[in-house]
Amino acid sequence: MRNRRITFMLVVLSFLLILGFSVQAVAGETYKMGLSLAITGPTSDAGDPYSKGVEDYIKYVNDEKLLGDDKVECFIRDDGYKTEVTKRNFEDFLDENIVFYLNYSTGSTLALKPDFEEEKIPVLPASFHAGNLVDSKYIFLPIASYSSQAVGLAEYVANNYKGNGKAKVAMFIHPSAFGRASYDDVKKAIDAGLNIELVEIVEHGKDLDNTAMLKRLKSKGVQYVISHTVQPPVATLLKSAQSLDMIASTYGEEGKITFMGAHYAGGPGLIALAGSAAENYYWVTSYKLMSAKGPGTDAQHALAKRYGRDDKLANDSNYTNGIMVAQVAVEAMRRAKARGNKVTRASLYEEMVSMNGYNAYYPLTTVGPVTYSKTDREGVDTLQLYVAKDGVFHELGLPFSPEYVKKIK
Amino acid sequence: MSENRWLATGNFFTSYRAEQRIFLTNFDRLLFTCFLVLLFVWPLVFEVSNKYMLVIDSILIAIVAVYGLNLLTGFAGLISIGHAAFVGVGAYTLATFARILGGDHVLLTHFWPLMIMLAGGVGAVIGAIVGLPSLRLKHLYLVIATLSFQMIFQWIINFSKFFNQGQTIAVGRVFWFTGKVGRSEHYFFWYYVILVIVIILGFGVRNLLRTKHGRCLVAVRDNDRAADAMGMHPGFTKVYAFALAGFFAGVAGALHAYLWRGVGFESFLLHHSITYLAMAIVGGLGTLVGSFLGPAAILMLELQVENLAEFVGHYFTALGDVATAFRPLSFGLVIVLFLMFEPRGIANWWRIVRSYFKLWPFRY
Numbered sequence: 001m002r003n004r005r006i007t008f009m010l011v012v013l014s015f016l017l018i019l020g021f022s023v024q025a026v027a028g029e030t031y032k033m034g035l036s037l038a039i040t041g042p043t044s045d046a047g048d049p050y051s052k053g054v055e056d057y058i059k060y061v062n063d064e065k066l067l068g069d070d071k072v073e074c075f076i077r078d079d080g081y082k083t084e085v086t087k088r089n090f091e092d093f094l095d096e097n098i099v100f101y102l103n104y105s106t107g108s109t110l111a112l113k114p115d116f117e118e119e120k121i122p123v124l125p126a127s128f129h130a131g132n133l134v135d136s137k138y139i140f141l142p143i144a145s146y147s148s149q150a151v152g153l154a155e156y157v158a159n160n161y162k163g164n165g166k167a168k169v170a171m172f173i174h175p176s177a178f179g180r181a182s183y184d185d186v187k188k189a190i191d192a193g194l195n196i197e198l199v200e201i202v203e204h205g206k207d208l209d210n211t212a213m214l215k216r217l218k219s220k221g222v223q224y225v226i227s228h229t230v231q232p233p234v235a236t237l238l239k240s241a242q243s244l245d246m247i248a249s250t251y252g253e254e255g256k257i258t259f260m261g262a263h264y265a266g267g268p269g270l271i272a273l274a275g276s277a278a279e280n281y282y283w284v285t286s287y288k289l290m291s292a293k294g295p296g297t298d299a300q301h302a303l304a305k306r307y308g309r310d311d312k313l314a315n316d317s318n319y320t321n322g323i324m325v326a327q328v329a330v331e332a333m334r335r336a337k338a339r340g341n342k343v344t345r346a347s348l349y350e351e352m353v354s355m356n357g358y359n360a361y362y363p364l365t366t367v368g369p370v371t372y373s374k375t376d377r378e379g380v381d382t383l384q385l386y387v388a389k390d391g392v393f394h395e396l397g398l399p400f401s402p403e404y405v406k407k408i409k
Numbered sequence: 410m411s412e413n414r415w416l417a418t419g420n421f422f423t424s425y426r427a428e429q430r431i432f433l434t435n436f437d438r439l440l441f442t443c444f445l446v447l448l449f450v451w452p453l454v455f456e457v458s459n460k461y462m463l464v465i466d467s468i469l470i471a472i473v474a475v476y477g478l479n480l481l482t483g484f485a486g487l488i489s490i491g492h493a494a495f496v497g498v499g500a501y502t503l504a505t506f507a508r509i510l511g512g513d514h515v516l517l518t519h520f521w522p523l524m525i526m527l528a529g530g531v532g533a534v535i536g537a538i539v540g541l542p543s544l545r546l547k548h549l550y551l552v553i554a555t556l557s558f559q560m561i562f563q564w565i566i567n568f569s570k571f572f573n574q575g576q577t578i579a580v581g582r583v584f585w586f587t588g589k590v591g592r593s594e595h596y597f598f599w600y601y602v603i604l605v606i607v608i609i610l611g612f613g614v615r616n617l618l619r620t621k622h623g624r625c626l627v628a629v630r631d632n633d634r635a636a637d638a639m640g641m642h643p644g645f646t647k648v649y650a651f652a653l654a655g656f657f658a659g660v661a662g663a664l665h666a667y668l669w670r671g672v673g674f675e676s677f678l679l680h681h682s683i684t685y686l687a688m689a690i691v692g693g694l695g696t697l698v699g700s701f702l703g704p705a706a707i708l709m710l711e712l713q714v715e716n717l718a719e720f721v722g723h724y725f726t727a728l729g730d731v732a733t734a735f736r737p738l739s740f741g742l743v744i745v746l747f748l749m750f751e752p753r754g755i756a757n758w759w760r761i762v763r764s765y766f767k768l769w770p771f772r773y
Contacts, residue, residue: 040718078719080736083577083675084467085715091459111577111673118592131576175567177576 028069031333031343033058034077034093037104037126041080043230046264046318047104050126051076053322054102056307061330067337072330074102083108087115094119099345100329106132106178109139121345122332122352124325128263129181133377140352140372142325143286143380144405146178147185149262150228151194152383152402153284154186157224157260158195162252166197170222172237174229175203182228182262189404196224204233210240218246218257227261234265235273242277249280251387258282267317271391281388282396286366286380287324290315291392296364320365327363328370328379331355353377367399418768429619431612448604452597462596463668464712469603470664471704475688476614477657482686483695484618485650486630487543491555492685494562495655497677498535499528499662501566504578504672508571512671513581521583521667525606528663529656536655543647559679566674575674580666599668606664610657614697617653626650627695687744693756702755707743714739 035054038047058074061067075093079085086108093101098121103109106127116123116138123139125132130145144152154169161167171186173179183201190198199220202213214237217225227234238259241247248256259281261270266283268290274281288296300323304314313319332351333343341347353374355361360369368382382399414435422428432438457465478492503524506517517524542554567575583590583598590598617623625646628636633643666672684707692703718735751757 078715080715083673084669087669088460088463091463095458095460107576107673107675111669111671113577114579114670115592177574180574 028067028071029343030071030073031067031100032093032096032098033072033074033100033102033329034090034096034098035074035102035104036077036079036086036089036093036108037102038081039076039078041082043081043105043264045231045269046126046321047078047081049269049313049316049318050104050322051078052309052313053319053324054326055322056303056309057323057326057330059307060303061326066330067334070333070337070343072333074326079104079108081105083111087112090115099343100124100332100348102325102329103127106181107176110177113139119345120349122329122349124328126321126325127178127181129178130185130378131177131181136377137374138349140328140377141379142321142328142370143263143366143378144383145378146182146228146262148378148381148402148405149284149383150182150186150226151189151404151408152385152400153226153260153262153282154189154194154196155402155404156282156284156385157226160252161195163223163254166195167223167252168199168221169196169224169226170200170202170217170220171198172202172204172225172227172229172234174233175205179203179229185405185408186226188408192404192407194404204229204237207233208236210237211244214241214244214246214257222257223252224258224260227259227265229261230264231267231270231273234259234261234270235277238270238274238277238281247277247280251280251282260284263287263317266386266393268312268315268393269317271388271393272312276391278388279390283386283388283393284383285317285386286368286383286399287317287320288365288367288384289317289386289393289395290320292395294364299364324363324365327365328352328355328361331361331363335359418770431615431619445608449601452600459596462600464708466596466599466603466668468704468708469600469607470661470668471685471688471708472607472701473603473610473664474658474661474685475692475700475704476610477654477661478685478689479692479694479697479700480614480617480626480657481650481654482689483693483699484623484630485626485647487540487647487650488548488552488686489555489651489654490552490679490682490686491539491557491559491562492654492658493677493679493681494559495532495536495539495658496662496665496681496685497562497566497674498655499532499659500666500672500677501572501662502528502531502659503580503663503666504572507578507580507672508573511581512579517583518581518589519584525660525663525667528666529660532659532662533652533656536658537648537652539655540648540651543651544644556679559682563674563678566677572674577671577673579671582670583667595670596668599664603664603668606660610660611697611700614700618697622649684740687740690744691747691754693754696754696756698759699754699756702759706755707740710739710743711736 037051038044039051054074055076058072062071075096077089079089090112101121101123103123103125106129109125109127109132113136117136121138124142125139128141128143128145130147132139132141157167157169171183173183186198190196199222200217241257246257248258252258261283263285271278290297290300300320301314332348335351336343336347352372356371356373360371362369366380367384368380370379372379382401384399385396386393387396474492474496481487481489503517510516539558543551546554566572625641628641629643629646637643665676688703688707691706693699714735747754
């Protein structure tokens with residue numbers, strides 16, 4: 001009797017063991033990705049929602065089995081905006097055999113560029129610096145570069161200037177590689193015939209008031225300020241301008257200043273920080289806004305709701321940004337699988353560079369398709385201008401591609 | 410000195426030469442040799458990830474930099490809060506070559522030992538120049554002078570097109586007898602290179618302190634007027650202390666550039682200068698052992714605080730911003746606690762541990 005029970009138990013155990021192995025055999029693969037970004041410290045106002053966008057979308061992919069039985073695992077690490085920590089995180093990710101890497105800052109993207117080339121790993125940074133693409137094969141910008149954004153705004157100023165002579169413009173930039181990424185190209189565009197006068201380039205500090213700087217710009221006749229930085233310094237700038245009654249109530253209002261900004265210098269987060277001072281602020285990006293109705297908006301809100309995120313995050317443009325880069329990475333994986341290829345760094349790179357023409361990717365979160373090739377690694381080429389009215393950003397006109405970007409390339 | 414060189418006890422020195430020996434007993438020498446063998450062998454036995462090898466290499470580089478700061482602040486009594494800028498001078502010496510000749514030029518990739526020495530030399534020259542105010546300034550005023558140097562350095566790098574406005578200037582991979590040092594062996598290769606440099610420079614510092622030039626530093630620190638009366642030149646000694654600090658920092662900077670394969674502005678800020686000072690204080694000012702223990706303690710603490718901040722940020726998302734403050738908080742707290750309760754630093758703990766193994770009659 002006892003022997004029979006032991007035999008039965010052995011048979012059951014063997015069965016369970018075989019079942020366990022076979023389940024493991026049919027279970028899909030796990031593709032690993034890494035993301036190192038500033039969840040805390042400088043620029044974390046953008047990094048934190050960005051990380052949540054990536055996190056939620058990857059959860060969604062796994063929960064909804066968008067890659068069938070295969071799963072995606074994305075390691076997300078905070079680097080506090082410090083390149084040394086980013087490098088350490090990247091080395092850690094490589095030990096985990098990641099096949100795709102999402103980076104964040106301009107400084108670390110430039111610093112790690114040789115590593116990306118050696119590792120032959122496709123990289124999507126949150127930095128849209130055109131310089132990331134120089135001497136690189138594996139870095140892909142998600143959307144139009146900072147240069148394109150700043151030149152696009154400058155072009156808008158030139159095209160819509162009603163006064164005599166040239167429009168006087170100042171640039172308000174972040175004191176780093178990120179901030180300086182665009183002004184050289186704005187200067188090139190001016191040299192190429194763009195009809196504006198660049199009066200001053202201000203690298204902001206950590207000022208709590210910009211009165212003196214604004215009065216100086218005013219005395220120089222500046223009518224337009226193009227910001228290329230993160231939201232908090234722009235909010236301070238706008239509040240100072242509001243207290244001095246300098247903000248133009250309509251575009252290009254005589255005697256006042258019209259404030260404008262590139263991607264990270266705007267968005268709903270800016271309105272939350274600057275309040276009524278953000279009224280009539282012009283902002284350019286390649287992302288769709290959650291204030292506009294559409295399938296992309298509905299999908300993003302549903303995603304945020306599904307993973308318990310609050311309304312502020314659900315409407316944040318950097319949350320959109322994070323979702324978008326994760327979408328592109330997952331799409332590359334899906335396409336590689338669909339072709340019957342193994343998901344590796346090499347196959348993902350091939351999928352990325354063939355994402356054009358009929359193979360262009362439409363992620364719903366952007367105003368145009370994501371297109372890459374071996375010679376063009378800027379994702380969404382079109383930009384959308386938005387203007388803040390009654391506490392919400394509204395679309396202004398149709399998506400456009402700046403003319404002068406082509407001229408200076 | 411006792412006849413038995415293995416178990417010598419008490420003060421039995423019969424000459425100054427005997428008192429100045431690096432190893433007082435053969436047992437000390439044996440222990441030190443075993444420790445060195447251990448340092449060389451362990452990477453071959455244990456598998457360590459690149460991430461941690463990078464941390465270990467960074468600790469070794471910080472040790473080289475802190476040697477210099479310890480000579481300047483610990484032994485010569487001249488407080489500097491511009492040490493990261495000196496390290497930056499060494500790194501940007503390489504960056505200058507990289508900008509003019511290209512990061513993969515043979516001078517940088519094949520003659521790297523020469524470049525490291527050159528970076529040290531440039532660091533020494535700049536150190537001597539920055540040390541000139543010490544001929545007239547002391548204490549807080551001198552601190553401000555070193556702070557000025559830090560600010561001037563940051564400003565020059567940040568706004569100079571030649572230095573790429575602080576953005577990374579790439580430095581190529583170096584060559585060894587076996588060929589190009591590839592990615593897979595990069596951190597191990599530099600571990601051994603930096604370890605050898607740490608040992609050579611460590612012996613250099615130890616020997617310097619046995620010479621009249623080393624004793625001059627201590628004499629000027631304790632009482633520069635008395636040192637002057639004894640025939641030493643306090644002004645020259647101070648400038649030369651700055652030059653020495655600049656040399657060590659320059660070497661550290663060059664090693665940093667090679668290890669990180671590039672030079673970026675972010676690694677040489679005021680906050681890094683304060684970190685070096687904290688390493689010297691926590692390790693133990695005026696002790697050679699402190700130069701090893703301080704960097705290890707501070708960089709490991711930094712890593713652990715980072716992990717803690719990430720843990721807090723991950724599980725308590727509302728406290729994400731609080732987590733940002735962990736690093737400066739822990740950093741400041743450690744310095745204050747050491748200054749209050751253990752001003753002689755971790756080196757004093759090492760002294761206490763060693764005292765447990767002393768045999769009667771004790772040496773003092």
